[in-house]
Amino acid sequence: MEDTQLMKGILEGCVLAVISKGETYGYEILQELSEYGFQDLGEGTMYPVITRLEKKGYILCRKEKSPLGPIRKYYVISENGIVYLNAFKESYKRIAEVASAILDL
Amino acid sequence: MEDTQLMKGILEGCVLAVISKGETYGYEILQELSEYGFQDLGEGTMYPVITRLEKKGYILCRKEKSPLGPIRKYYVISENGIVYLNAFKESYKRIAEVASAILDL
């Protein structure tokens, strides 16, 4: 991404939001985010986010063989994850509104 | 701030935007941002941002005695700063749109 600093903080919420829409795995999330508009998002950026979300207990993991390559790790959102995601959305909304006001958007 | 990570990247642009509206100094910017909604923003967060903006040449400094306390450092936006601010706004807008879509806002 060109604007790496702007990604800070929002990426985690976005990844969790994608997972919240249905079970999926890292590589697919990467493509999903790319379609939304987060191009150029590297794997080295993505996977650590997922690992973090799992460590915090916001997502649950399940391994399964892939028909196309190495093992996939499928993720679903957890109860805690849903709570966190909602809180994140509220925070984001609030900050985005303030920022929009300051930036005259 | 509660959501420190969400501040990353947007704070610099917001401070520059405030300065772009007219000559001002650190303490006043702090109050300005507070009124907009960025409460609890510490001085230890603000001033380094200003220093950074000056180092990058986005703002220009002028010192003047304060009627109320120690010397004030007044800042105005530079030509480069205007260019950067516009670029920042575009980046922010783009990323905010993508994030809104992903987060269903």
Next chain:
DNA sequence: CATAGCTACTTTGCAATGTCAAGTAGTGAT
């Protein structure tokens, strides 16, 4: 006069997080 409170800027140490680059590995096509 001393203390507190406000204005105003600085510095240090720290933690969180995105990025780049490289690596590992399985599968299928040329």
Next chain:
DNA sequence: ATCACTACTTGACATTGCAAAGTAGCTATG
């Protein structure tokens, strides 16, 4: 056999926000 795609991992790095403490000048309160 090499390339390309899928799929996940790891390490070193830079940026940046934050808390806490310090410096300093002025004003008002007692």
